[in-house]
Amino acid sequence: MTTHHLKLNLQDETATERLAQKLASTILQDHASAPVQSDQAAAVIHLSGDLGAGKTTFARAFLRQCGVTGRIKSPTFALLEAYNVSSLNFYHIDFYRFSDPREWADAGFRDLFQPDSVVLIEWPEKADGTLPTADVLIQLDDHDPGRIAVLEARTPRGTRWLNKLQTNP
Ligand SMILES: Nc1ncnc2c1ncn2[C@@H]1O[C@H](COP(=O)(O)OP(=O)(O)OP(=O)(O)O)[C@@H](O)[C@H]1O
Numbered sequence: 270m271t272t273h274h275l276k277l278n279l280q281d282e283t284a285t286e287r288l289a290q291k292l293a294s295t296i297l298q299d300h301a302s303a304p305v306q307s308d309q310a311a312a313v314i315h316l317s318g319d320l321g322a323g324k325t326t327f328a329r330a331f332l333r334q335c336g337v338t339g340r341i342k343s344p345t346f347a348l349l350e351a352y353n354v355s356s357l358n359f360y361h362i363d364f365y366r367f368s369d370p371r372e373w374a375d376a377g378f379r380d381l382f383q384p385d386s387v388v389l390i391e392w393p394e395k396a397d398g399t400l401p402t403a404d405v406l407i408q409l410d411d412h413d414p415g416r417i418a419v420l421e422a423r424t425p426r427g428t429r430w431l432n433k434l435q436t437n438p
């Protein structure tokens with residue numbers, strides 16, 4: 270069966286981190302199994318949910334799993350943190366303080382979306398209409414004491430990732 274949608278119960282912070290690690294491994298495997306094509310779109314994950322929902326927690330665990338070492342800062346103030354691991358560029362963006370969509374063009378954000386880029390975006394709704402299509406949207410919501418995560422694929426590649434996640438829990 271094809272999975273476009275996954276709903277998961279994340280009981281604690283560790284569960285959020287495990288989900289992030291699994292998605293990261295899936296995406297890395299994808300990249301390892303086929304050479305990056307010059308016309309390929311960047312891998313894009315949108316992270317939505319209220320303040321404190323766990324978006325940065327997810328992004329940190331994802332980046333660690335991808336091989337990022339050293340401190341992983343929340344991009345809340347800088348808007349963007351960039352990392353390079355072997356042949357891939359990772360961008361962690363937080364649009365919480367973003368107010369004018371024109372800032373998007375002025376800051377040159379479009380240039381980040383290269384075939385060898387993996388882009389994680391917190392608060393994507395604040396830059397609505399200016400972002401390229403996400404492969405997967407992740408919505409995190411409070412579900413005392415943990416969180417509920419809803420993952421939705423928006424591209425064939427995103428669907429493939431969710432299928433792998435589901436068959437490899
Ligand atoms: N599944 C979970 N269950 C309970 N607590 C969690 C879970 N996942 C993460 N947390 C906790 O929730 C808090 C989330 O903080 P985090 O900075 O990741 O949120 P955020 O969504 O990035 O917020 P912001 O919108 O302010 O950037 C952390 O204290 C983390 O330990």
Ligand SMILES: [Mg+2]
Nearest residue numbers: 324325343391
């Ligand atoms: Mg955050």
